Structures are given as structure tokens and as C-alpha cells.
Amino acid sequence: MDFIYEFRNKNNRKAIVFIHGFTGDVNSTWRDFVEFLKLIPSVDSYDIFGIGYPSSYKIDIPLWSSEPSINTICSYIEKEICTRLNKYTELHFVAHSMGGLILQKLITTDTPICNDVLEKTKTICMFGTPSNGLKKAIIGYLIKKQIQEMYSGSSFIKDLRESWNELYKENTPFKFVTVAGLDDTFVPRESSLNCYKDSYHRYTVGNHTKMIRPIPSSRQSLDIVLDLIVGDNQVDISTNPGLAISEYIYYKRLIEDYYPIIDYLTDGELVNLALAFDAMGDFIKSRSILEGRFGTTFDTDLIGTLAGRYKREWLSTQSINTAIKALEHYKKAYDIAQKKNDYSQINYSGINIAFLEMVFKDDTAKAKEIAEEILKNIHGQNYNDRWRKATEAEAYLYLGEVENALTLYGEVRTLDFNQREMVSIYSQAINVCKYQNRTDVELRLDNIFAG
Template sequence: MSELTNAYALIIGVGDEELDTVNDAIDINEILIDEQFAGYSKENVILVTGENATRKGILDAFKLLQDKTDENSSVFLYYSGHGGFQAGEFFIQPYGMTNEMTEEEFKSAWVSAQDLKDNISVLSSKRLIFFLDCCQAEGMTKGGISLNQKENTTDLSSHAIAKSAVNKFSKANGLAQKIDNERGMSIISSCREDQQSFQIGGPNSLFTECLLEVLKGKHKNSFEDPYITIYEVTRYLQKEVPKRAKVHNLEQNPYANLQMYDDFTICYVPQKIREELALNESNQDSVTLGKGQKEVVTVYRETEEATNLLLFVHGFSGEATDTFGIIPSLLSEEPKMDGWDIKPLGYTQNVNPELGKDISAGLNDIIKIADYLTTSIKYKFDKYDRIAIVAHSLGGLVAQKSIIDLQDEFRNKISHLILLGSPNNGFNTSFLNEVSNQKFADLSSDGNFITNLRRDWQNKFNNNYPFKLKVASATEDEIVSHISCFESFNEEYCETVQGNHLSMVKPEDKNNDCYNLILSTLTNTEFYNEFTNNEEINLALGKYDVIVKKLLPKVDALDTNGLKQLIFSLEGLDRKDEALEILNEHPLATNNTDLMGLLAGRFKRSYLKSFDAKHAESALNYYSKALEIAIKEENQNQIYYHAINIAFLSIVFKNNESNMMKYAKLALETALNCRDNLWKYATIAEANMYIGDMKKAEEFYSKAAQSAGIREKISIHTNAYTGYTHLISSNNPNDEFIKFLKSNFLS
């Protein structure tokens, strides 16, 4: 039996007359050292329980752990016992503390959150998880701190509850926050604010019961490797504990921070399962040690004297460290931002949201990060007088949910809120029905979450905000419509900047409107769109008449970009004949298949967001006209480009498989004769998908994914996913090809 040779654990269980937590600690210890289960070496696990779990015993155990571990060790910490908050201090309660103690004796006997943080920070390893199964330790002294009376939180006559916490420790997640050293340590506590940690029926607390199950591999439906990782443990606890508590009309929701160093191995899958499935254990060191992981960044800039905090909250397709590109570093160099600490908040690159790192995510992920943000504002960031939030994509929903949930004293700390490309009004129902699967359903514009969020936001603020607000949409946002961004906010708060959904927050330098919008908002100065073309803004907002009035009188003098804007605006005003006349007669547009393709692509993207048939018809007309010209000119690259788009619209818009096959074959024949590049691979893949050769489709989609950037990946996935789901009349997320597309283009 092989062991996790560099995995260590410190298990602490402090029992008393009211709460038997020693049993929890012993059971965790036994499963870790059981060679049939977790795979920890016996000498690598330190167990401290009962009368040995004094302040000295606990701190000595940390010193022993420090001696044993190195920077490549993984460290499993577990504490079961009372936790408390008195006189502004969070603490855990060691053995021997009684209500006969004076306040001074009490404080000298406890282990404060700062004590724990200091001892953890000395550990050289960053691969560390701390489980806190805390009940209460509130009010245990004579010295002016009163002892609470026992509370019955449920009907014990039902025998559903064998034991419950004696008194409510209402700041368990606050204790977790105060221990967090912002070095990527993972912390999960058994319950959140205003909740208790319960014991229901069995010998263990509910939290520890579920932890034991996940360590035994009972959470897994399938096994691909012999390890159980930190994030699957966290995810199981956050899902299973609330579900079981709810059965007994109780609330218990574990808290977890989300800025983890990496998704390192906690333990082995039980040996019996490994043997049955012949799982390979040969790579255990590399998995356990997390070699090659990027350094987690939880701070961009931090100073002792700063009293203001700028938080960046990213969407779920991004990373805490790089979603916003160079914006944090540019702001750090800006003298106007002196006195501001700058930090990211959200999933680190080593943690996956529940439904993967897609452009969107499940409602559970939004609520999870919103809870984390709310708790962080209250406890982790309590030293700051002002907190500004810059949020991108679904991070904007996170920020709004958190701000609503905050109590007034903490909400009043919010000084600025900047929402960038956020689906504030959710996603259009027709969009969800056409191009999505069930995971988006909760984010429908008329779904409960969005409806309640908008109602609560309106009731709370009624467009009278106690903070500076800006809401921005990108001119080429292919994911979130301008209506969704802006509809719930007065015009004075809304700005349009250049870019698409992802590029809007990745400027190349300071000469960028999104960056300057953030800076001007934070420094309370006027913002001007200096780097975004006014016609592009009007085009994005559908102000076609403004563009036509300006550009049509000087049509002969327009460059290609101006011509494109004019034609699209004429189309938007349903003046198609004029648009076609210009295309047929203007010297820059005559026989210009590239220009027609750009126009067709814009209409296609508009169709996929709105499912307006007029946009699809316009796209088909331009692609068809361009294809006709390309065939006459024998322009192979243009032939396959326009043909594959006609094949796409034939199945998605017209539901015409015959036309789809015709144009897919044409695209395939011509693409095979062209020079290798990203779009050739994507075209060959899509064409093979349409004609039914899925093996070839996967081969060339894999080639395309290897050379595609983020924007290209989203575009290719949109075409492939939309076309495929129309072909099979299903969007089942468990379909093998759908999973293949997701893993190649959205992970």
C-alpha cells in the first residue's frame, strides 16, 4: 500500500460536558491513518484531544507540525470544539476553560484567531486546508461577560436532534476570515453567521459526518484517478450539509473561502475502489504536491496605512489574477490612487465553479461568492473605511447580491460600484432556449433570481445610491446585451466602451476607455469617451437614425469602416434596398466579399442574441451574395468562409438539412485546398459535424482549440454548440460531443 508521503495533518478535538467533539476528532484521525482509506502515514498525523488540547498543547502541536513539513507538503488541519467572539477577538476554546474564570484568565487561556494565523503563517507550505467544526464559546467568564442561556432551535421531542450546540456562536465565518492569511490557504467552517453546527442522530456532528463520507469517497459517482481533492471535498460539504439540515427544518451552510492555492490532493480514494477500477497511483507525488501550479495572487497592492480598498470581482470564465489584465497594475502606479489597497476577490485559477469555467455559471456559484464577499466586507476587510468594487460579467450580479445582503453599517462602507459587461437583467428567454442548456435557466431575465435581485435593488435604492455607480457595456459584447446591462439603471449611470465581452477589461495601455472609466469613477472626475468611436457607440445602442443622418450625406467620402456602419444602420431602420444599392454601387463595396462577410457576421451575432428573424435573413442575404462573388472570383478562402456560415444558418434558422449538407460539403471541399490556419481547422471541423463525421469533427476542433485565443474559442464554441444542438434537437449537457466542446473551448 503506497502512502501520501508528504501529506500531514493536525487534528484537534476539545470536548466538554455539553459537547462531545473528541469523538469527531478521533474518527477523522482514524480514517486518515487507515491504509484502506486516506493513505496518510501514521507518524504524519498529530492528534490532540481532551485534556491534552490546552492552549499549550494546541500551540505545541503547531510547532511540531512546522518541524515536520516543508514548502511542498500538503497540510490538513481540523478543529472540532467551541469557537467564540468576545471583546473584538475571535478565538477557539481549549480544554479546561470554565465559567469560573475571570475575564483575564479566560483571555490568557484561549487560542485567538491571531494566534492561529501566526502559527499557520510560519508553515512554509501553501497547500493547506483548515476545517473548523465550531459551536459556541460565547459568554464563559465571570468578568462582565454574561453567559447565554441554552437555546432550543428545533423541536427536540421529534428525536430528530440528538444534540445541538449549547449556545449560538454567530460568527463562525468571521473566525474563518480572521484566520485567513491571504496566502491561498483554504478554510471551510461548519456554518455561517447566525447558524449553529448541529449533531443529528449519529455519533458525529453533521459537518464531520459529511466530511468523513467524502474522505471515504462516498460522494463520487465515477472515478478517473485515485485521489480526492480539496475542491471536491469543499463542494460536497457545501452541498450536502445544508440539504440534510433542511430535512430537520434547520439551517446550516458551511462557509468556504475561494482563493485556494491549488486543488491539491487531500487523500486517496479507498483502496477497495482503487483495486476494483485499477486506478493508477504512480503519479501521487506530483498530484499531492501540486507541482507546476501558478502562484496564487490574493493581493495586488497592500500597505499598512491604507484605509481604502479596491476589490476586483471577476466573472466565472476568468481568473482572479488575470481577468482584468493590466488594469490593477496601472491603477497601482496612478498617484491619484495613493491610500488604496487593491485586491482580487473570487475563484482563483486553481478552483473551478460548480459548472466549470464557462462564460456563465450556475446560481449556486453566484450565491457562494456573494456570501464570501459579504463576509469578507464584514470581517476580513473591517479595517477599511471605504470599499470600492469593480465587477465584470457575472461578478456584477455577485456584487449587487452582496450589497443588498449587507447590513446598513457595512453597506455604508461601499463607496463605488462599477459594473462591466454585467447581465444585470439576466439573459433573454429566447436566447436561453436556443443556445443554452439548463444551467442558465436560473439567470433568465424573468427567472426568480434576476426578478428578486432587481426588485430588492429597486426597493433598497430607487436610483438614489449612497455610492458612486457606473454601468458599462462593450460595443461588441457577444454575450451580454446592452438592454440587459442598462435597462435597470438611469442613463446618467450608463457608459459604452470599446471591445467585446472579454477584451473590454484587458486594455493594452492607459489609452483605453474602460480603464479611464474606472479611474475617473474612483477619483470622482468626469469621464469622456476619448478612445471609442461615437458611431460604434450609437451602433451598439441601436441609434441608427443618428448614424444615417451623419454619414449618408457624405457616403462617397466614407472609408470602409464608415461604410459598414452606414449600411448596418440602414438595415436597422429596415431600409434594406438603400443598403444593397450602396453595396452594389460604392467603389469600396463593389464585389467586396470581406465587407459583406463583416456585415453578415454582425447580423448573425445579433440574431444569436435576439433571435430576430430579420437579422438572420440579412445575414443570409449578405453571405449568399458574397459567396456568389467569391465563386466567380475563385477565391477559395472566401468560398469556405461564406459557405460554412450559410450551412450554419440553414440548420439553425431555416431548419433546412438539405441546404446545410450542400453548403457544408462546399465549405469542406474548398477549405481542404487552402493554407492551414485556425479558421480552416474550425471550418473543416464544423463541416464534418454537419455531414456526420464526428471523429473528423473532433480531430479538427482539437486542432483549432490549440491555436485559438479566448475570443476565437468562444466564437467557435458558439457556432459548434448551436449547430450541433439543432442537429440533434437536444442540449443534454451529458452528451459526449457537448462535453468535448466544453472541455476544449470553455475550460
């Protein structure tokens, strides 16, 4: 098999090298992560590779075929690196799970090639690596050599820890971090972190597999790698109101998966597709997708999302017709939600009706009336809605209760909204303040959402 996989090779002098874990493979494990990295300008000067090796839950049958031990994998990889990566003056490694054990073995082995790799290694980042071994029972322990080697107390783990401590117990000659997933039950923190100094410890969201798959609402793992390799931790809502890196690739893939089967999508899936086009800047496509389904649906989320496309077009062009359409669609969604006692959708449509009544129709009294009704729903009804606090904050803005609104917006800023959603919350609040001529509140909102 080909142990070295090229993600990008532009004949740079520096390379980032990814190593997958047990039962993984180069492409499925690291594809998304690498796509994110490719979007970072400061990573353009790095070539990107993956190291692959056989690993699965298939039974090892010694007389027929079996997957190689970690030591054997290291021997193969050593030769491949000598052949394929020898030209690079800097190597930066990112490893997951068992891949971190392979990497540690590689840089603690005293051979000319391994010593050359060590000399060129500038950074190492390990995610969910069982450096102290595994204690949790795993199917296949008795029949899988790789699992046996990863177990706590195995000769491989004992030898690896002794070699590492002999060479690097005080300090490493490279920048080094080891990362634990907050929800990782496969590799506990005492195994991934506790055999290293506290200064090397990092944490990220997700379980053992999801910790290396950044999502729109979180890019901690990506930031850890960027900070380690290039000191580049870029996207912040206060300086870049566009897409975060992880959001870009998420929406791009959603469009690739959903658009070819658009006629078969549920209303909810269609909304997600429309929002993806919207996030990627194709506003016309986003709106037309929703308009194509509008006449045949009573889905309040779809109707409200379409209303939102009209509202934003009005804010951009000041077209009275699109403002009227936005208000009509929000009211239709509001009426349907009321019949269903769907308070989440009642409040979502209602707060946008209040916005248009005030900012478009100049009817402050009507906006306040709606805001008061929304607050009664929020304080009097028990329902789950991630937008509840943002809606409450906005309602207080309409009522002129600025301190209540700003306190809630401060709490909203800490919640799990992605970049697009947070910008939407911020922009609507700013537009209300502009209408009210409250530049003082605008400045305070800027400080909250830049924090």
C-alpha cells in the first residue's frame, strides 16, 4: 500500500503531516480538517501529507494475513519518510489516537532516519492519544495485535513511556501539545494527558472521533493546530463578519450533498440547503429554493426563513415590495404557529414582525405591543428554544429596557451559535438601535459582540 498520501504538494520546504488512528484511514479521518487548513493563507507555504497504514476490526489470522503491529508500521513509515519527505526542512505532525503512539515511537527510535525526522520536527499535536495505554475493554482484544499493544501495562506502552521520559521528560526540542476531547470516553484524560506536563495539555469539544471534525459552531481543534504551527488563530466576529473557516467547508459540503436531490428533501432539509447557499453568498439561489416549495407547505420554519430572505433584501435595497413580502410571510408563519401552540415559532415570527412594524412601518406602538406579548410567552410558557434568550433581549430593546437587553445579549454571546447566526442577532439589534437613534447602545453592543 501507499503509506504517504498527498493532500497538497507545491514543492514547499515545510510540510504538515497527518497520522490517523486505530481503524481510521487518511482520507476519511483528515479530509475535512485538511480542507479547512487549505483555506488559511498562512498555511499556503506548507505542503500537506497524510500517513496511512492498515488498521481495522478485522480478525488477525497469523497463518493467512494480519495487520501489522505498531513497531512494524513504524519501520514501514520510516522508510517512506526517508523516500518521500526527505526534501523538507521542517516537519509538523498532527496525530489522532493510535497515530500518536506511532509518532512517539518514530521519534524515540535511535536510527539515522528517525534521528533526521526528529531534527526536522518542529511541532507535534496529538489528539486523543492513549499515551498511558487503554484500560477500557475493547472488542477484539484477544485477536488484534494493535489493540493489545495499546493496552495499559503492555510491553509496548511501558517501553514507549520509558523512552519518551528518558529523552523528553523535562522539555521537548519541538513545540508539543496533547489534546483531550471533553466527551472522549474511549481514551480517558489520565491516558492522553497525565504523562505530560500541564503546559502541554489542551482540551477540545467532542468525543474520540468528533474532536478532529470541526463543526460550524466550534473550531477549537483547528485553532489548536493553527496556533501551534503558525501562531494563526484568525476568525473573530468583530473583525470578520463573514464565514468562519469551518462554516465554509460545512456549507460547501451540504450543498454538494443536498442540491442534486433537492426534489426529495424534507422541508427542514430544504431550509438547511437554502441557508447554505445564503451563507456562501448566493442569495438569489437561497430565496428561489424556498419560493419553489412555499405554495405547498405549512412548515413555519421554511416560511419564516423565506421571510428572512425578503427582509434582508429590503434592508439592502430598501425595496418596499420585498419588505411587504417579508411582513406577509412572517405573519403567515405566525398564524400557523399560533394554531399549533408552537411558542418557539410564534416568538421567532413575532419578533421579526415587531422589527418590521418599527423599522419599516414606523409603528413603535405596535412593535412594543408585540414585544410585550413575546415576553409573556417567554416568561409564562415552558418550551425549548435555543433562540429564546436572543428573542427576549430583542424584545427588551423594543420596550426601551436597555439594561435588561444588554445583559441578555452578553449571555447570548456565550451561547453555541455559529458565525452566521451570531451576525444575524447582532445585525438586527444594531438596526433597532439605529432606528431609535441610540448610538450609545450601539457602542455597547459592539463591545459585547467583539468580546
